Amino acid sequence: MSLSIASFLVSLACSDRFRKFSKTNQLPHWEKLFRNALLFSVGLFAVEAIVSDGEYFKWIWHLYLIVLIVIPLQQVELRPLRMFILAFAPYVLVSSLNDLVQVVNADFFKDNESYFKNAIGITFIWFAALLYSQNRQTKAAERERLRRLREDEINRSIAIRKVELEALVTERTAELTRQKEELETALTELQTTQSQLIQSEKMASLGELTAGIAHEIQNPLNFVNNFSEVSNELLDEMQTEMDQGNTEEVKAIVVDLKRNLEKINHHGKRADSIVKGMLLHSRASSGVKEPTDLNVLADEYLRLAYHGLRAKDKSFNAKFESDFDASIGKINVIPQDIGRVILNLLTNAFYVVDEKRKQLGDSYQPTVSISTKKVGSEVEIRVIDNGNGIPAKIIDKIFQPFFSTKPTGAGTGLGLSLCYEIVTKGHGGELKVETKEGEGSVFIIHLPV
Amino acid sequence: MAKVLVVDDERDIQDLFLQHFRREIRQGDLEFVFSFSGEEAMSFIENPEHEAVLILSDINMPGMSGLELLKHIKEKYATPPPVVMMITAYGDENNYRMAMKLGADDFLTKPLDFRSLKEKLKTKIL
The missing domain is CATH 3.30.565.10 (Histidine kinase-like ATPase, C-terminal domain)
Structure with missing residues (x-):
């Protein structure tokens, strides 16, 4: 009697792989089913080992494996498992065919037994090679997934940092704005102080000028007064000279009077220009x-x-x-x-x-x-x-x-x-x-x- | 005839004197000469034949002031120095005291009151 070790191992590998796939892809319904399949495989193998004459067990294994392969082929969500099925299927088919031929045509089987044995061996190798390569692909995919995860992690931390930086920038900007406003206030104050200083400098020089201005206005005013007084007297004298018929004297006095009036005008203007100049000096520059x-x-x-x-x-x-x-x-x-x-x-x-x-x-x-x-x-x-x-x-x-x-x-x-x-x-x-x-x-x- | 020297940096003072004392000048009682700075007045009286018996001087002049001029005159002429009358702006106590200390004979304030000046000249030199 020979136990169906190969079929057992293939079913174990197959159901375990399917279960893992379901788990990774969040298919709890399938995951549960394939876990049961795994238990079934173990159970079946145990029963086969206990039962003394288990020749018919190989047929159960064949049937079981075919079912295990056919189920995923009919489900859209399990479609990616075709890769695994491709690995298992040759073994399942060849080993089933091997047993079938043995029963149907024993002579043909005997003649070609070595071919059958080799075919099974090849399917096993095929199975192992494909599994190995898929394993590698899975690992590569896993590495890729981890890399993505790390990238995501990095991106997330960059995003967090970005938010922090933005907050910092906002804070700094606010601070800078505040400083700018303070500086502007200080500048305005300084400009005010400067214009006040200029004004006080101007007033100081005006203070120095006051006495000079008083003198400079008093002087022409004195002349205005003096010349108008003397002109008055001259008019009296002119009257006297006219009475006495001294035409020459009268003419001379008229010349003087005219000159006096010019002088009065001149000194009046002088005082006027001094006052204007003083106003000009004290007033803010135009x-x-x-x-x-x-x-x-x-x-x-x-x-x-x-x-x-x-x-x-x-x-x-x-x-x-x-x-x-x-x-x-x-x-x-x-x-x-x-x-x-x-x-x-x-x-x-x-x-x-x-x-x-x-x-x-x-x-x-x-x-x-x-x-x-x-x-x-x-x-x-x-x-x-x-x-x-x-x-x-x-x-x-x-x-x-x-x-x-x-x-x-x-x-x-x-x-x-x-x-x-x-x-x-x-x-x-x-x-x-x-x-x-x-x-x-x-x-x-x-x-x- | 009495000669009067008038010292003032304001040239228009000349016309005022000539017109106010028009009659006196015509009658030959008074003669006026004018200097427009202390320095000019100094060189005038340094001439021994200047004949001025009365000097009327403004105090406030650029360059040599009236007070310096007064000091020079009073130092130079022991006896009898010409009559010196000082003229200055109204209410200038300091200059008044200084002028008196230096031996000024009289003191006039601006604006000049020619009527009272005429009276003073008559009592002092005519």
Whole structure:
């Protein structure tokens, strides 16, 4: 008696493979069925082993195996199992055929038994080879699946990281926006402070001017009063002369009267222009360029600066000179800005000559002069003093904001830096300084016409 | 005839004097000469034949001030120095005291009151 070991092993392999496939593909119904098939195989083999005469068992095995192969072929969801069936089927068919031929035609079988044995052997080898190759494919597929899983895992972690990064970016952006807003606020505050500083610098220079302005207005007013009074007296005299018939005298008085009226008019206009200039100076710059007579502007500020300092400090005295080039005509500038530059340079010049006078006493003649000149397509304004000059070590700093040589509280340190800004940025001109220590300085403005 | 030197950096002062004292000048009682700075006045009176008996000087002038001029005049002429009258802006106490200390004979404020000036000139030099 021979047990159906081969059939048992094939059924085991077959049902186990089918079960695993069902499990992997989530087919619980089939999985359960094939597990039962597996148990059935074991059970069948056990019964075959116990029963003494089990010749007919091989037929049960054949039938069982055929059923096991045929079932998956009819099910769409089990279609992928055809690969396995291809491995098992030859063995099942050949071994069934082998037994069938043995029963039907024993002589033929005996003659060809070796062929049958070989065929079975070949199907076994076929079975083993295919199983091996499928196993390899399955493993490769499994590796591929794991690789995908890892990739998915990586992608998932990348996605998580991305979300985290996005949150971080949002947070940073918010922070940056906040910082930007803070900076903008700070900038606005600084700009406000700057314009306040400029305004206070302007007011400080206006303060310096007040006394000069008072003097400069008082003076023409005095003349207006004096000339109108004397004209009144002249009219009385003219009446007397007319009564006496002194025609020549009358004519002379008329000439005087006419001249007096002209002078009254002249001094009235002078006071008027001083007031206008003061308003111009105190008001915020219009930023509008207009044709301006630089000579008139310079002359006005020269007097204002001189009388301003003079009024503040009775001991102050200096010679001032002017040399105006009448050919420069009217130039397009922002008058209040250029006026401030000229005033600032003049005030500085008077300040330095006065400092030197305090050191040297009477032997020194403090002198400040201003000149205008047409140089090519430019107008040059020079403010010259014979003070102590500017030391080489600070010459580079004089146009910097908040740099001042005056005692604390006496200057804002903004004067020259504002001048520089007005001349260069505001008018596309140049502001330079030439100085010789101990001999004086010259500030030179070049303005394009 | 008395010669008066007027020192002021404002040139229009000349016309005012000439017109206010028109009659006195015509009658030959007064003669006016003008200087427009302290320096100019100094060189004028340095000439021994200047003959000015009265000097009217503004204090507030660029360059040599009226006070310096006054000091020079009072130092230079021991006896008898010309009468020096100082003119300055209204309410200038400091200059007033300084001028008095330096020996100014009188003090006038701007705007000039020519009527009172005329009275003063009459009592002082005519």
